[in-house]
Amino acid sequence: MSIERKVLAVASGGGHWVQLMRLKPLFEGMKVEFLTTDAAYSAEVGKPVLVVRDANMWDKAGLAVMFLQVALTVIKVRPDVVITTGAAPGFAALLFGRLIGAKTVWIDSIANSEMLSSSGSHARRFADLWLTQWEHLATPQGPYFMGSVL
Protein backbone atom coordinates (compact mmCIF):
# COMPACT_ATOMS: atom_id res chain seq x y z
CA MET A 1 0.00 0.00 0.00
CA SER A 2 2.02 2.92 -1.27
CA ILE A 3 1.05 6.48 -0.46
CA GLU A 4 2.54 7.37 -3.85
CA ARG A 5 -0.43 5.99 -5.71
CA LYS A 6 -1.67 8.26 -8.44
CA VAL A 7 -5.22 9.57 -8.20
CA LEU A 8 -7.33 11.04 -10.98
CA ALA A 9 -10.08 13.15 -9.36
CA VAL A 10 -12.88 14.04 -11.76
CA ALA A 11 -15.86 16.41 -11.66
CA SER A 12 -17.69 18.50 -14.21
CA GLY A 13 -17.99 22.22 -13.47
CA GLY A 14 -20.48 23.64 -10.98
CA GLY A 15 -21.99 21.61 -8.16
CA HIS A 16 -20.05 18.43 -8.95
CA TRP A 17 -16.76 20.32 -8.72
CA VAL A 18 -17.81 22.09 -5.51
CA GLN A 19 -18.52 18.67 -3.95
CA LEU A 20 -15.16 17.28 -5.12
CA MET A 21 -13.40 20.26 -3.50
CA ARG A 22 -15.03 19.35 -0.17
CA LEU A 23 -13.00 16.13 -0.33
CA LYS A 24 -9.66 17.92 -0.69
CA PRO A 25 -8.20 16.48 2.56
CA LEU A 26 -8.61 13.02 1.01
CA PHE A 27 -5.91 13.87 -1.50
CA GLU A 28 -3.32 15.11 1.00
CA GLY A 29 -0.08 13.24 0.51
CA MET A 30 -1.32 11.73 -2.75
CA LYS A 31 -0.14 12.38 -6.26
CA VAL A 32 -3.35 13.76 -7.72
CA GLU A 33 -4.46 15.15 -11.08
CA PHE A 34 -7.78 16.95 -11.38
CA LEU A 35 -9.93 16.53 -14.48
CA THR A 36 -12.80 18.96 -15.04
CA THR A 37 -14.55 21.06 -17.70
CA ASP A 38 -13.10 24.53 -17.00
CA ALA A 39 -9.40 25.45 -16.88
CA ALA A 40 -10.18 28.33 -14.51
CA TYR A 41 -10.57 25.83 -11.65
CA SER A 42 -6.76 25.50 -11.64
CA ALA A 43 -6.62 28.40 -9.18
CA GLU A 44 -8.56 26.37 -6.61
CA VAL A 45 -6.15 23.46 -6.60
CA GLY A 46 -2.89 25.37 -7.09
CA LYS A 47 -1.92 23.47 -10.23
CA PRO A 48 -3.19 23.23 -13.81
CA VAL A 49 -6.29 21.07 -14.06
CA LEU A 50 -6.83 18.74 -17.01
CA VAL A 51 -9.78 19.86 -19.11
CA VAL A 52 -12.32 18.05 -21.25
CA ARG A 53 -15.41 19.32 -23.01
CA ASP A 54 -18.60 19.42 -20.95
CA ALA A 55 -21.35 17.25 -22.38
CA ASN A 56 -24.48 15.46 -21.20
CA MET A 57 -26.69 12.66 -22.48
CA TRP A 58 -28.65 15.05 -24.67
CA ASP A 59 -25.63 16.09 -26.72
CA LYS A 60 -24.41 12.96 -28.52
CA ALA A 61 -21.71 14.66 -30.61
CA GLY A 62 -20.36 16.45 -27.55
CA LEU A 63 -20.44 13.19 -25.61
CA ALA A 64 -18.37 11.41 -28.26
CA VAL A 65 -15.70 14.14 -28.19
CA MET A 66 -15.71 14.19 -24.39
CA PHE A 67 -15.35 10.39 -24.10
CA LEU A 68 -12.39 10.49 -26.48
CA GLN A 69 -10.75 13.31 -24.51
CA VAL A 70 -11.29 11.45 -21.25
CA ALA A 71 -9.87 8.22 -22.72
CA LEU A 72 -6.71 10.03 -23.86
CA THR A 73 -6.38 11.70 -20.45
CA VAL A 74 -6.72 8.40 -18.59
CA ILE A 75 -4.11 6.78 -20.87
CA LYS A 76 -1.76 9.71 -20.29
CA VAL A 77 -2.19 9.94 -16.51
CA ARG A 78 -2.39 6.17 -15.89
CA PRO A 79 -4.01 6.58 -12.49
CA ASP A 80 -4.11 3.90 -9.81
CA VAL A 81 -7.37 5.35 -8.53
CA VAL A 82 -10.17 7.23 -10.30
CA ILE A 83 -12.60 9.05 -8.03
CA THR A 84 -15.50 11.19 -9.22
CA THR A 85 -18.50 13.15 -7.98
CA GLY A 86 -20.03 13.14 -11.50
CA ALA A 87 -21.41 13.72 -13.90
CA ALA A 88 -20.90 12.46 -17.50
CA PRO A 89 -17.09 13.11 -17.64
CA GLY A 90 -16.81 11.30 -14.31
CA PHE A 91 -18.67 8.33 -15.71
CA ALA A 92 -16.34 8.26 -18.74
CA ALA A 93 -13.29 8.43 -16.48
CA LEU A 94 -14.62 5.55 -14.39
CA LEU A 95 -15.18 3.43 -17.48
CA PHE A 96 -11.70 4.02 -18.93
CA GLY A 97 -10.13 3.83 -15.48
CA ARG A 98 -11.63 0.40 -15.02
CA LEU A 99 -10.29 -0.68 -18.43
CA ILE A 100 -6.72 0.17 -17.42
CA GLY A 101 -7.14 -1.56 -14.06
CA ALA A 102 -7.48 1.46 -11.78
CA LYS A 103 -9.58 1.31 -8.64
CA THR A 104 -12.74 3.29 -9.38
CA VAL A 105 -14.95 5.27 -7.00
CA TRP A 106 -18.30 6.85 -7.87
CA ILE A 107 -19.75 9.30 -5.35
CA ASP A 108 -23.23 10.24 -6.52
CA SER A 109 -24.10 13.94 -6.09
CA ILE A 110 -25.72 14.90 -2.81
CA ALA A 111 -28.35 16.66 -4.95
CA ASN A 112 -29.83 13.23 -5.72
CA SER A 113 -31.68 12.63 -2.48
CA GLU A 114 -34.65 10.73 -3.93
CA MET A 115 -33.01 8.59 -6.58
CA LEU A 116 -29.56 8.03 -7.98
CA SER A 117 -28.55 10.14 -11.01
CA SER A 118 -28.72 8.39 -14.37
CA SER A 119 -24.94 8.51 -14.78
CA GLY A 120 -24.75 7.18 -11.21
CA SER A 121 -26.96 4.22 -12.09
CA HIS A 122 -24.82 3.45 -15.14
CA ALA A 123 -21.66 3.79 -13.05
CA ARG A 124 -22.60 0.66 -11.11
CA ARG A 125 -20.96 -1.59 -13.71
CA PHE A 126 -17.62 0.23 -13.60
CA ALA A 127 -17.30 1.33 -9.98
CA ASP A 128 -15.30 -0.68 -7.44
CA LEU A 129 -16.81 1.56 -4.81
CA TRP A 130 -20.32 2.72 -5.73
CA LEU A 131 -21.58 5.35 -3.29
CA THR A 132 -24.64 7.46 -2.63
CA GLN A 133 -24.47 10.35 -0.16
CA TRP A 134 -27.90 9.39 1.18
CA GLU A 135 -28.26 6.61 3.72
CA HIS A 136 -31.86 5.86 2.68
CA LEU A 137 -30.79 5.25 -0.94
CA ALA A 138 -28.18 2.67 0.08
CA THR A 139 -28.94 -1.05 -0.32
CA PRO A 140 -26.94 -4.15 0.62
CA GLN A 141 -26.18 -4.66 -3.10
CA GLY A 142 -25.17 -0.99 -3.51
CA PRO A 143 -25.06 1.85 -3.84
CA TYR A 144 -23.37 2.05 -0.45
CA PHE A 145 -23.34 4.88 2.04
CA MET A 146 -20.16 6.07 3.76
CA GLY A 147 -21.03 9.70 4.51
CA SER A 148 -21.58 12.94 2.65
CA VAL A 149 -19.76 16.13 1.71
CA LEU A 150 -22.18 18.26 3.72
Next chain:
Amino acid sequence: MIFVTVGTQLPFDRLIQAVDGWAGDNPGAEVFAQIGPTELRPRHLESVAFLKPDQADRLFRTATLVISHAGMGSIITSLKYRKPLLIVPRMASLGEHRNDHQLATAKWLGSRSGISVAWSEEEVPALIDGLLHSSQAGEISDYADPQFIARLRNAIF
Protein backbone atom coordinates in the same frame (compact mmCIF):
# COMPACT_ATOMS: atom_id res chain seq x y z
CA MET B 1 -25.01 43.82 -3.52
CA ILE B 2 -27.49 41.05 -4.19
CA PHE B 3 -25.99 38.25 -6.29
CA VAL B 4 -28.40 36.12 -8.26
CA THR B 5 -27.24 32.89 -9.91
CA VAL B 6 -28.94 30.13 -11.91
CA GLY B 7 -25.88 27.84 -11.97
CA THR B 8 -23.64 26.58 -14.73
CA GLN B 9 -26.12 24.80 -17.00
CA LEU B 10 -29.66 25.91 -17.59
CA PRO B 11 -31.55 29.21 -17.66
CA PHE B 12 -34.16 29.89 -14.98
CA ASP B 13 -36.24 32.79 -16.30
CA ARG B 14 -38.93 32.47 -13.62
CA LEU B 15 -36.38 33.29 -10.93
CA ILE B 16 -34.75 36.13 -12.90
CA GLN B 17 -38.10 37.73 -13.75
CA ALA B 18 -39.15 37.64 -10.10
CA VAL B 19 -35.95 39.33 -8.95
CA ASP B 20 -36.10 41.78 -11.88
CA GLY B 21 -39.60 42.77 -10.77
CA TRP B 22 -38.35 43.35 -7.23
CA ALA B 23 -35.40 45.40 -8.57
CA GLY B 24 -37.85 47.56 -10.52
CA ASP B 25 -39.64 48.38 -7.27
CA ASN B 26 -36.33 48.99 -5.48
CA PRO B 27 -34.29 51.20 -7.82
CA GLY B 28 -31.63 51.90 -5.20
CA ALA B 29 -30.70 48.26 -4.80
CA GLU B 30 -27.61 46.87 -6.48
CA VAL B 31 -28.37 43.51 -8.07
CA PHE B 32 -26.10 41.43 -10.30
CA ALA B 33 -27.44 38.29 -11.95
CA GLN B 34 -25.94 35.34 -13.78
CA ILE B 35 -28.84 34.22 -15.93
CA GLY B 36 -27.58 31.35 -18.11
CA PRO B 37 -28.34 30.82 -21.82
CA THR B 38 -31.62 32.73 -22.28
CA GLU B 39 -33.36 35.26 -24.52
CA LEU B 40 -34.56 37.07 -21.43
CA ARG B 41 -33.17 40.58 -21.00
CA PRO B 42 -33.77 41.83 -17.46
CA ARG B 43 -34.71 45.52 -17.33
CA HIS B 44 -33.79 46.49 -13.80
CA LEU B 45 -30.64 44.56 -13.04
CA GLU B 46 -27.23 43.95 -14.52
CA SER B 47 -26.77 40.45 -15.92
CA VAL B 48 -24.45 38.07 -17.75
CA ALA B 49 -25.09 34.60 -19.16
CA PHE B 50 -22.13 32.91 -17.48
CA LEU B 51 -19.31 33.76 -15.10
CA LYS B 52 -15.82 32.35 -14.86
CA PRO B 53 -15.29 30.52 -11.57
CA ASP B 54 -13.12 33.30 -10.10
CA GLN B 55 -15.68 35.97 -11.05
CA ALA B 56 -18.48 33.95 -9.48
CA ASP B 57 -16.36 33.41 -6.40
CA ARG B 58 -15.78 37.15 -6.00
CA LEU B 59 -19.52 37.87 -6.32
CA PHE B 60 -20.39 35.20 -3.74
CA ARG B 61 -17.81 36.70 -1.38
CA THR B 62 -18.93 40.33 -1.74
CA ALA B 63 -22.71 39.75 -1.79
CA THR B 64 -24.90 40.74 1.13
CA LEU B 65 -27.55 38.29 -0.05
CA VAL B 66 -27.41 35.41 -2.54
CA ILE B 67 -30.48 34.30 -4.49
CA SER B 68 -30.14 31.07 -6.47
CA HIS B 69 -31.70 27.97 -7.88
CA ALA B 70 -31.61 25.02 -5.46
CA GLY B 71 -28.36 23.65 -6.90
CA MET B 72 -25.71 22.22 -4.59
CA GLY B 73 -22.86 24.32 -6.00
CA SER B 74 -24.64 27.61 -5.25
CA ILE B 75 -25.83 26.37 -1.85
CA ILE B 76 -22.47 25.01 -0.65
CA THR B 77 -20.63 28.13 -1.87
CA SER B 78 -23.10 30.46 -0.10
CA LEU B 79 -22.71 28.50 3.13
CA LYS B 80 -18.92 28.54 2.73
CA TYR B 81 -18.89 32.36 2.58
CA ARG B 82 -21.57 32.60 5.27
CA LYS B 83 -24.03 34.45 3.09
CA PRO B 84 -27.76 34.59 3.69
CA LEU B 85 -29.31 32.55 0.89
CA LEU B 86 -32.70 32.51 -0.78
CA ILE B 87 -33.27 29.45 -2.95
CA VAL B 88 -35.98 28.86 -5.54
CA PRO B 89 -36.26 25.20 -6.62
CA ARG B 90 -36.51 24.44 -10.32
CA MET B 91 -39.62 22.50 -11.32
CA ALA B 92 -39.67 19.77 -13.95
CA SER B 93 -43.34 20.52 -14.71
CA LEU B 94 -42.27 23.98 -15.93
CA GLY B 95 -39.40 22.57 -17.99
CA GLU B 96 -36.81 24.04 -15.64
CA HIS B 97 -34.93 20.80 -15.06
CA ARG B 98 -35.09 17.13 -15.99
CA ASN B 99 -36.61 16.10 -12.67
CA ASP B 100 -37.70 17.55 -9.33
CA HIS B 101 -34.52 16.89 -7.34
CA GLN B 102 -34.29 20.61 -6.52
CA LEU B 103 -37.65 20.45 -4.75
CA ALA B 104 -36.23 17.65 -2.60
CA THR B 105 -33.08 19.70 -1.93
CA ALA B 106 -35.20 22.70 -0.91
CA LYS B 107 -37.29 20.58 1.48
CA TRP B 108 -34.12 19.10 2.97
CA LEU B 109 -32.13 22.34 3.37
CA GLY B 110 -34.94 24.87 3.77
CA SER B 111 -34.92 24.43 7.53
CA ARG B 112 -31.16 24.96 7.80
CA SER B 113 -30.03 28.21 9.39
CA GLY B 114 -29.27 30.88 6.81
CA ILE B 115 -31.32 29.30 4.02
CA SER B 116 -34.80 30.47 2.99
CA VAL B 117 -36.98 28.93 0.30
CA ALA B 118 -39.39 30.62 -2.10
CA TRP B 119 -41.73 27.83 -3.17
CA SER B 120 -43.17 30.06 -5.88
CA GLU B 121 -42.02 33.19 -7.67
CA GLU B 122 -44.78 35.20 -5.94
CA GLU B 123 -43.01 34.73 -2.62
CA VAL B 124 -39.70 36.12 -3.88
CA PRO B 125 -40.16 39.91 -3.37
CA ALA B 126 -41.39 39.69 0.24
CA LEU B 127 -38.65 37.22 1.11
CA ILE B 128 -35.97 39.54 -0.34
CA ASP B 129 -37.35 42.46 1.69
CA GLY B 130 -37.34 40.36 4.85
CA LEU B 131 -33.85 38.98 4.30
CA LEU B 132 -32.39 42.44 3.63
CA HIS B 133 -33.76 43.68 6.96
CA SER B 134 -32.80 40.82 9.17
CA SER B 135 -30.92 37.94 7.74
CA GLN B 136 -28.99 35.17 9.34
CA ALA B 137 -25.99 33.70 7.60
CA GLY B 138 -25.52 29.99 7.32
CA GLU B 139 -22.28 28.19 7.95
CA ILE B 140 -20.50 25.03 7.05
CA SER B 141 -17.32 23.17 7.94
CA ASP B 142 -14.34 23.80 5.66
CA TYR B 143 -14.43 20.29 4.24
CA ALA B 144 -16.54 17.13 4.22
CA ASP B 145 -17.03 15.20 7.45
CA PRO B 146 -13.55 13.89 8.49
CA GLN B 147 -15.13 10.48 9.16
CA PHE B 148 -16.37 10.28 5.57
CA ILE B 149 -12.89 11.19 4.31
CA ALA B 150 -11.27 8.62 6.62
CA ARG B 151 -13.66 5.89 5.43
CA LEU B 152 -12.95 6.74 1.79
CA ARG B 153 -9.22 6.71 2.45
CA ASN B 154 -9.41 3.29 4.08
CA ALA B 155 -11.52 1.88 1.30
CA ILE B 156 -9.37 3.24 -1.50
CA PHE B 157 -5.75 3.16 -0.41
